[in-house]
Amino acid sequence: MRPVIPKCSLCRRVQDDGETEVDQGIWSDLRVFLIKYDLRPIDVVFSHTFCPECAHAYRNAVLYGMPQSLKVSGDAGS
Numbered sequence: 598m599r600p601v602i603p604k605c606s607l608c609r610r611v612q613d614d615g616e617t618e619v620d621q622g623i624w625s626d627l628r629v630f631l632i633k634y635d636l637r638p639i640d641v642v643f644s645h646t647f648c649p650e651c652a653h654a655y656r657n658a659v660l661y662g663m664p665q666s667l668k669v670s671g672d673a674g675s
C-alpha cells in the first residue's frame with residue numbers, strides 16, 4: 598500500500614513526518630521530500646490539504662473577503 602502524504606494545495610509542499618522527532622511535521626519541498634526518501638511521485642498518494650502557513654493566509658483572505666451571510670458562527674447545527 599502506498600503511503601498517503603499530505604500535500605499543500607497552495608504552495609505544493611508536503612508534510613514530512615520525518616524519521617526523528619526534530620523532523621516531525623515539517624513541510625518540505627516536494628522534490629526534496631522525494632529525493633530524501635528515494636521515492637517517485639507514483640510511489641505515494643497525495644492528500645490535498647493546506648500547510649499551517651497557507652491555511653492561515655487562506656483563512657485571512659476568506660475572512661476579509663467573505664460576505665456577512667457566510668460569517669462563521671459558533672453554532673454549526675447538525
Ligand SMILES: [Zn+2]
Pocket residue numbers: 605606607608609610647648649650651652
Ligand atoms: Zn502551503
